Amino acid sequence: MANILLFGEVSDKEISSITYELISAANKLKFNEDDKIVVALLSEVIPESYENLFSYGAETVCLVKNELLSRSNTDAFIIASKEVFDKFNPEIVLFAKTDLGRDVAPRLAFKLGVPVAQDCIDLGIDQDTKKVMVTRPVYGGSAIATLVFEDVETQIVIVRPKVFEPITPTENSKGEVVELNIELDEKLIKTKFIEEVVKESEGIPLESAKVVVAGGRGLGDAKNFDLLRELAEILGGAVGASRAVCDAGWLDHEYQVGLTGKTITPDLYITVGISGASQHMAGCSSSKNIVAINKDPNANIFNSANYGVVGDWNAILPAFLEAVRELN
């Protein structure tokens, strides 16, 4: 029997959806009947809804409540996750690539002296070696690598969000609850949180919008985003941007879609003046439908788009906007 330990997350006093995604990912790694999925929740508040985790496939839930386990206290999470690790001695550990996970997972791995597989979009067990095999985009998404853990005792995997679908929960499942009391000495926390400045993008949050209208360098100017805002408003969607736009200061980086920006999966993603660099597509390629308006017929974006218009947005966009308004 082996333990598969995953670190769930709590945000705004709720279990965040990434926790359920991680359980689905862990399910792909069950090799023997009796392999056990352990979900750890480390937080300053433990939501009542933790019982739901069993319905999603958790077999053990480990709760660690401590006021120092607030999001910015990475050092506290690292100390606590090491204790949880020692308690369950898992063969496989899963984290999500979130603001928190991408800091905690690697540091835990290095503490243990074991390798970590970053940003995985698929997982499985190699039939020969019984070790974890992962698939991950590299070179900004221009290439896909398959890697397998060599002879190591612990395999730590960081999972890309929004790749694994939570399962449909079964009713009234029960499991084991382990409450772990971890003493955290404030002196061990080397970086001190001072303040957080939240800059939500205007309107519907980019990550949950069903329609996203995004602009790139091809828009030429910050003020041209007004057209995109108008379009987004008519369609009940949100505005996004490429990194080039955020770097130029036309929009804040909260609007950035891509490898180092947000990952979005809207039903409709309309891009205007975006070339479709692999690092941009890394954040939006799972959109159900992609529309591209670009004057360069060879732009990479047309390889990922379902519908395309080759031409200058200056002429196309106003007519498109008008027609969309009429149709709505």
Next chain:
Amino acid sequence: MLNILVCIKQVIDPEMPSSAFSINTSSKKVEEPDGIPPVINGFCENAVEAALRIKDVSDANITILSIGNKFVTEVMKKPLSMGADELILIEGPEFENLDPLSTVNVLRAAIQKLGSFDLILCGRQASDWDNALVPLGLSEMLDFPCITIGQKIEIVDQGLIVQRTLSNGYEIVESSLPALVTVTNELGDPRYPNLKGIMAASRKIPTIWNSKDLDLDLETLIPKLKLIDLKIPITDKQCEIIEGGDDEETGRNLALKLREAKLI
């Protein structure tokens, strides 16, 4: 005086046209594109800029450190022409396929040989393997406080204050020195080398070390995650190109098409 170390990596230019991107399937490596020179990883240049901004306002010495194989000296000297003081290159074929764990071990060996640093700056991730792992490992190994994805770094008294980019805004954190900070492009563009900088850099000779200089046990440099396949993803999407008599009609046709497909 503040002793700053910036770790940089030479990478294949991530902005090269996708048509120039190819993989050698037998060696499972990305081919170096013909005629497109490598670059310093973008976020590493941001880290150099962060160091220079500190040096702009306080007394600091900036050492640049890189591990790799087949360095292009002209490329790697850029931080010197931007205003950094020293360049250390650790070079050899054994460093070609280092995994993060080994990279950290080599960096640590080099840092031990170089002396002590108050601040280590790294890029938030390298644009080849997009790992974002080396700096976190280095901080663990050196037992330094670790602050990731810094967009603004300020030295105060005996410590530092960093603005960290978050997906919805930023947060401000504080730590003592020595510390390690990773830097993101939100910090702002790296400065262009000026003539004086270029002249100064041309007179500087990088220190070049190999694995013997660092007493490295090559056995420990074997990756623990084995690469079994590397390929270019295939996009099988068929893009339907919308046309019209003129641009306006095309724009209208696009709207009609999306309505027909029940997308709007």
